[in-house]
Amino acid sequence: MSAQPDATPRRDPFEILGLPQGSNEERVRARYLELVKLHPPERDPERFREIHRAYQAARDPMAIAKHLVRPLTDDEPRPWRDLIAEHRQRPPRMRTEFLLSLGNLDPSKTRGDSRS
Amino acid sequence: MGRSKKQKGNSKRPRRRIPRPSATLTPEAKRNRITRKRPIAAEGERQEDVAVFDVRARASLPADVAAQAATVQEALDLLSQSRDEDALDRLRVIPRRSPLSEWRLFARGLVDWYADRFDRAEQAWRKLDPSRRPARIVTVLRESRQEPSATSDGSQAASAARLVRTLRIERPALREASARLSQIRDPQGDRIGRDTIEWLKGFVHEYRWMDPDLVQSLEAAALHRVAMQPYVDLFAAATRSFRGPDHDPKLTLLSSRYEGKFEGGDVREAKLLRSYLKNDLPRCERLSPAVRGAIASHLYLEAARELADPPNPFAHVMRLMGRYQPEDNDRIEERFRQAVESYPSNHEAHEEFAAWIESRIDDARASKSDREKFSKLLSGVMARWSESLPDEVEPRLWLVDHYLEEEQLESAKPHVDWLSSCRHEDPRVRVTPWKWELLEALRLARRKSRLPQVEQRLDAAEAMWPDWLPQRWLPYLRAAIAWRGGDKAGFDARRAETPGSSPGPLTDAVMMLAAAQKMRIPAAELKEFRQPVEKAVRSPRLISTPDLMDVGSFFWDLQRVSLLYPAYRMHGSKIGRELISRLDGKAKLESPQSDAAVLWMGRFRFWANRFECGVPKAVIRAASENPYAAAAILQTVIESDVSPAVFPKLPFDASIELVRSAAKTAADRFDRYLFATLADRAAEARSKFPSDTPFSPFAGFGWYPDDDEEDEADEYEAELDPGRTDEFFTSGDDDPPEPKPKPMFFRFDSDEEPDSVPAPRGADHAPEKTSDEEFRRTRPKDPLGRNKRNQKGSRP
Numbered sequence: 001m002s003a004q005p006d007a008t009p010r011r012d013p014f015e016i017l018g019l020p021q022g023s024n025e026e027r028v029r030a031r032y033l034e035l036v037k038l039h040p041p042e043r044d045p046e047r048f049r050e051i052h053r054a055y056q057a058a059r060d061p062m063a064i065a066k067h068l069v070r071p072l073t074d075d076e077p078r079p080w081r082d083l084i085a086e087h088r089q090r091p092p093r094m095r096t097e098f099l100l101s102l103g104n105l106d107p108s109k110t111r112g113d114s115r116s
Numbered sequence: 117m118g119r120s121k122k123q124k125g126n127s128k129r130p131r132r133r134i135p136r137p138s139a140t141l142t143p144e145a146k147r148n149r150i151t152r153k154r155p156i157a158a159e160g161e162r163q164e165d166v167a168v169f170d171v172r173a174r175a176s177l178p179a180d181v182a183a184q185a186a187t188v189q190e191a192l193d194l195l196s197q198s199r200d201e202d203a204l205d206r207l208r209v210i211p212r213r214s215p216l217s218e219w220r221l222f223a224r225g226l227v228d229w230y231a232d233r234f235d236r237a238e239q240a241w242r243k244l245d246p247s248r249r250p251a252r253i254v255t256v257l258r259e260s261r262q263e264p265s266a267t268s269d270g271s272q273a274a275s276a277a278r279l280v281r282t283l284r285i286e287r288p289a290l291r292e293a294s295a296r297l298s299q300i301r302d303p304q305g306d307r308i309g310r311d312t313i314e315w316l317k318g319f320v321h322e323y324r325w326m327d328p329d330l331v332q333s334l335e336a337a338a339l340h341r342v343a344m345q346p347y348v349d350l351f352a353a354a355t356r357s358f359r360g361p362d363h364d365p366k367l368t369l370l371s372s373r374y375e376g377k378f379e380g381g382d383v384r385e386a387k388l389l390r391s392y393l394k395n396d397l398p399r400c401e402r403l404s405p406a407v408r409g410a411i412a413s414h415l416y417l418e419a420a421r422e423l424a425d426p427p428n429p430f431a432h433v434m435r436l437m438g439r440y441q442p443e444d445n446d447r448i449e450e451r452f453r454q455a456v457e458s459y460p461s462n463h464e465a466h467e468e469f470a471a472w473i474e475s476r477i478d479d480a481r482a483s484k485s486d487r488e489k490f491s492k493l494l495s496g497v498m499a500r501w502s503e504s505l506p507d508e509v510e511p512r513l514w515l516v517d518h519y520l521e522e523e524q525l526e527s528a529k530p531h532v533d534w535l536s537s538c539r540h541e542d543p544r545v546r547v548t549p550w551k552w553e554l555l556e557a558l559r560l561a562r563r564k565s566r567l568p569q570v571e572q573r574l575d576a577a578e579a580m581w582p583d584w585l586p587q588r589w590l591p592y593l594r595a596a597i598a599w600r601g602g603d604k605a606g607f608d609a610r611r612a613e614t615p616g617s618s619p620g621p622l623t624d625a626v627m628m629l630a631a632a633q634k635m636r637i638p639a640a641e642l643k644e645f646r647q648p649v650e651k652a653v654r655s656p657r658l659i660s661t662p663d664l665m666d667v668g669s670f671f672w673d674l675q676r677v678s679l680l681y682p683a684y685r686m687h688g689s690k691i692g693r694e695l696i697s698r699l700d701g702k703a704k705l706e707s708p709q710s711d712a713a714v715l716w717m718g719r720f721r722f723w724a725n726r727f728e729c730g731v732p733k734a735v736i737r738a739a740s741e742n743p744y745a746a747a748a749i750l751q752t753v754i755e756s757d758v759s760p761a762v763f764p765k766l767p768f769d770a771s772i773e774l775v776r777s778a779a780k781t782a783a784d785r786f787d788r789y790l791f792a793t794l795a796d797r798a799a800e801a802r803s804k805f806p807s808d809t810p811f812s813p814f815a816g817f818g819w820y821p822d823d824d825e826e827d828e829a830d831e832y833e834a835e836l837d838p839g840r841t842d843e844f845f846t847s848g849d850d851d852p853p854e855p856k857p858k859p860m861f862f863r864f865d866s867d868e869e870p871d872s873v874p875a876p877r878g879a880d881h882a883p884e885k886t887s888d889e890e891f892r893r894t895r896p897k898d899p900l901g902r903n904k905r906n907q908k909g910s911r912p
């Protein structure tokens with residue numbers, strides 16, 4: 001009898017946050033901040049509370065550890081088409097070097113390495 | 117043929133290179149252009165901007181500005197990983213007057229630009245200095261949103277914009293992946309062949325830089341599929357070629373788990389797991405030390421569980437028959453200890469370590485010296501639990517009892533004070549002052565000279581007796597004090613106050629024995645109290661059912677306030693088993709005593725092993741209406757720690773509902789708390805085992821119960837990858853490898869005969885025909901250690 005009574009049935013916090021298998025602390029936090037922006041407390045208080053509760057549970061190192069090392073065979077693999085569809089909605093971010101290189105001036109005006 | 121001078125002269129003239137418009141570049145050339153792009157400082161460019169990408173330039177700047185330049189670079193790295201809020205947080209340290217504040221504006225606009233909030237991005241960017249690098253980047257980003265024809269003026273910005281467009285809009289990686297994966301004629305998409313793995317290897321190499329998230333997702337999806345298939349050659353090919361996630365970059369943990377699925381894979385499984393814990397995990401720097409510790413703790417705990425309670429029904433049967441190697445207590449203890457030490461805040465590790473030690477103490481086979489050793493160990497484990505998780509009441513409640521028993525009042529006092537001031541919902545915590553008085557009375561009874569104080573303490577305890585705990589034991593305690601003081605007349609008088617033979621002689625005898633033992637009546641004198649109980653237990657069929665129920669109810673009272681007496685171990689389970697046989701017959705649950713007795717039996721899973729359903733028929737019948745019966749069912753399944761589907765006869769889900777509703781309506785405070793706690797734990801257990809079918813070691817490999825499906829599966833695999841030949845699914849031998857899975861589970865409580873249990877491909881043994889050799893395979897293996905008799909060579 002060590003568990004605390006809680007009126008709400010427990011759902012996987014990682015599922016509530018929409019985090020895939022293998023999400024680490026950074027991903028958990030980034031996803032939480034992303035969801036909070038989408039569902040701010042003043043506009044969507046109920047969803048915000050759910051997200052906040054899930055984040056509180058999911059940020060626990062033990063919860064993250066269990067989520068990370070959960071055997072892959074516990075879940076069905078996601079269909080390829082779902083993965084492609086998901087990434088279609090998320091264009092890749094630019095790497096820092098590439099982004100900074102967009103500010104290069106014409107080669108004639110540059111000095112140093114001119115590999116680009 | 118010779119060449120004229122004119123011709124030679126012409127050939128020496130440098131040829132004018134006509135740049136090809138990038139629109140006509142091959143996909144490979146485009147990819148190369150994108151991956152080779154580097155920032156280059158322009159003539160006269162501000163050093164603050166150069167310092168963002170060139171560490172050497174920071175040397176010429178004041179220290180604070182150089183540090184800000186490094187911060188900008190870190191923030192841009194975070195933005196590339198979609199960690200927008202972290203990036204903006206990082207940039208807050210740059211003051212507005214800093215020459216690098218331009219980059220703050222740039223980053224804020226970039227976050228909006230990535231989220232397609234272009235108006236907001238423009239608002240952030242409008243103040244940028246056009247002569248600085250951030251503004252030049254913004255110009256390119258703006259142009260990248262234009263149609264290609266409008267950006268084909270050949271300027272540097274237009275060329276860069278085309279690259280951005282290629283990267284973010286044309287997305288060659290996504291196009292290629294989409295085209296290739298759509299060719300797989302696999303309706304479920306849950307399998308993978310060698311062609312796909314080979315293609316993905318090349319894809320990963322080409323596009324990791326351009327579309328890292330997509331590449332990572334596809335790698336993870338491919339690894340997921342190979343891990344679920346039995347083809348070790350495919351698994352090896354995939355793990356050699358693909359990167360693992362942050363917590364397992366070399367895929368050592370995944371490989372360990374994969375090896376563990378095969379008969380004879382124990383040695384490699386253990387070796388890989390050790391290597392992961394020792395070498396890989398400590399180097400996972402993208403995880404915080406807390407998460408690394410928690411992972412280690414969880415894995416050690418899994419290892420301890422597997423050793424202590426192997427997930428194999430054969431083990432329990434064989435142990436009972438004496439044909440199974442006994443538990444390796446030292447190794448189990450070591451694994452639990454490692455689990456606790458790796459992450460001291462792991463509640464489960466402490467709880468299960470303590471429960472395991474208690475089970476060793478309660479083991480009927482344990483010697484006295486073993487019991488003493490484990491009792492000593494338990495006190496250390498509880499103390500450590502309380503230190504590591506000071507807000508948990510469980511270890512404190514135990515430590516109060518223990519320290520008073522050991523006469524260590526100073527050690528007990530802080531826990532008593534903490535519990536007394538704690539506003540915990542657990543009713544046992546709120547009655548700590550009562551428990552303190554009662555335990556003090558029991559402690560003082562050790563010396564005859566202190567007996568008057570014992571009475572005083574008992575009076576104090578009586579005054580604050582919990583409203584949820586019957587007081588009927590109190591007269592027995594007073595009678596025992598009189599006996600202890602040699603006051604025979606007093607004893608007789610007190611005994612006359614006790615309920616006596618109502619409702620049954622066994623209850624009376626048990627309560628008296630418990631009081632006598634708790635009040636330290638010497639062993640020689642205790643015989644008089646022990647005899648009636650032992651005599652009754654020798655002929656259990658002569659005990660009336662109401663008497664048995666009442667004894668069970670009394671045991672429940674002692675159990676829930678942790679006051680069980682030492683002799684209970686000798687007859688508790690015998691009385692319980694007799695009660696079970698009555699409840700399997702005509703007996704019904706129709707009194708408060710029977711409700712309490714059922715809770716007591718449920719606490720011990722009705723003395724069944726982990727895979728047995730020991731719940732008596734009357735309890736199952738009553739579970740639809742009686743919350744106590746439903747609670748006992750939940751307790752049984754929860755303590756078994758297996759899927760509720762292993763016990764198909766038990767109405768698990770309906771019991772959760774009934775118990776949850778009773779948690780709101782029960783009159784007794786203790787029952788309300790118990791029901792609420794059990795309902796939560798049961799819901800947790802349900803989410804842990806969501807499947808409606810009992811788990812099977814073959815489930816992960818896609819083996820089917822029906823042999824006919826084997827052929828269908830082969831046909832299906834042939835269609836899986838276009839152009840695939842059969843050899844892709846083999847190791848090059850004529851016959852495909854047939855990895856032998858571990859011995860499978862069958863359901864002890866089902867009506868099915870063992871013959872009807874689905875057999876894996878290649879396994880022709882039915883459980884009842886299992887040979888000694890096969891039984892030996894069921895010995896517990898240490899997931900982290902070496903077993904002396906591990907089979908070798910049977911892994912394909």
